[in-house]
Amino acid sequence: MPKHASPVRALFLRLVLINGTVFVVGTLALALSPVTISSPILLTEIPVLVIGLALILVATTVLLRRSLAPLDALQSVMERVDLLRSRDRLPEDDDHDLARLITTFNAMLDRLEEQRSVRSAEVLAGQEAERRRIARELHDEIGQSLTAALLSLKRVVDRAPAALQWDLRQVQDTVRGSLDDVRQVARRLRPDVLEDLGLASALAALAAEFTEAAGVPVLRTGDPVPAGLTPQTELVLFRITQESLTNVARHADAEKVTVSLAAGPRALILTVLDDGRGGPHVEGAGIRGMRERALLVDGELTVSSPPGGGTLVTLVVPL
Known part of the structure; x- marks a missing residue:
């Protein structure tokens, strides 16, 4: 086969060659053998024809199966391929007619994995930048506002009458808990440590x-x-x-x-x-x-x- 023939054309030529070879070999075997076929066919000649036909079918099946075996492997990889999992490739065989098809398929998976990796890196980098921005806003704006509220509450508690002190301290504890929650969320978003x-x-x-x-x-x-x-x-x-x-x-x-x-x-x-x-x-x-x-x-x-x-x-x- 031409080295740079397309996979479809190479496979077509291979199938034509297989069928032609089997037909020629069967014809030569029939012509050179002592077997004769009468007209009409005798009952004793029917087993000979059946055996010959069976041999032709078996030879054709075996040769075609061997030629098309890479397509089964290709289908299997296509069904289980996952760009987020380990690399899964077909073995390449330069002597096979489907070698270019397998090489092209493997190269396609390489490109898809590379593109997926690049896109994932961009998306995750954007996520980390957004996490840092949100964490900074939580810390610098909401955190400072809650801290200021705590300081104001402390001054109010110090001047409030005794009847209101318990309620104000409950509010103070709630604000302090909210401040701790904000700081905890900020730490999870941006691991400063x-x-x-x-x-x-x-x-x-x-x-x-x-x-x-x-x-x-x-x-x-x-x-x-x-x-x-x-x-x-x-x-x-x-x-x-x-x-x-x-x-x-x-x-x-x-x-x-x-x-x-x-x-x-x-x-x-x-x-x-x-x-x-x-x-x-x-x-x-x-x-x-x-x-x-x-x-x-x-x-x-x-x-x-x-x-x-x-x-x-x-x-x-x-x-």
């Missing part, structure tokens, strides 16, 4: 905050955070841990959570394991968002249910 103190301190603060809010203890194990991680890698690890803990609080009904960070020579492995209800997982926006973040650092995220129950989130980031 990650920028100031690094990933280890940020994960420790995140675990403490989760335990305080959800009442579920978090056990941190594993190796020290390796030096030299990029800010993007640290942010991805932090956000995936944060989202995993959020899912535990919402869905798991767990009594304990273990967060582990293992540093190997070639990869960094983050695991978040809870002892909750586990079971089949429906991938919603949260898990798909974690997969998109993992792709930003060429990582692979898996969500599974261990035999002992609960849910295990694993992120593998190559170093």
Whole structure:
């Protein structure tokens, strides 16, 4: 076949060649064999014709099946391909007529994954910028307004008659609680501790905050955070841990959570394991968002249910 022939034309020529070869071989076998066909056909000649036809059909089927086998593999990959999961490609064989089709399909998946990664990076960067803006407004505007309200309430409480003091202190406590809530939301939106103190301190603060809010203890194990991680890698690890803990609080009904960070020579492995209800997982926006973040650092995220129950989130980031 011509090296640069289109896949359709090459496949067409292959099918024509297969059928023509089988027909020629069958004709030569019939012409050179001692078998004779009478007219009308005798009953003793019918088995010979049936056997010959069966051999032709078997040969044609085997040859066509071998030629069209890559199409089955292509269909299988098309049915299971997911741009948020690990790379899935067809093996390329330069000797096959469908080699260009397979190469083109693999190249298409490469382009789609690259475009998806670029778009995800842009969207997530926009989200982080919006988080920082909202956190800054919460801290600088609403936080300062609530602080000013607390100071004013303190002056009012100091001058108020004794009959109103208890009610005013209740209002003061409510405003103080609202201020704490605003600061907590701002910290979740913009992890200042990650920028100031690094990933280890940020994960420790995140675990403490989760335990305080959800009442579920978090056990941190594993190796020290390796030096030299990029800010993007640290942010991805932090956000995936944060989202995993959020899912535990919402869905798991767990009594304990273990967060582990293992540093190997070639990869960094983050695991978040809870002892909750586990079971089949429906991938919603949260898990798909974690997969998109993992792709930003060429990582692979898996969500599974261990035999002992609960849910295990694993992120593998190559170093």
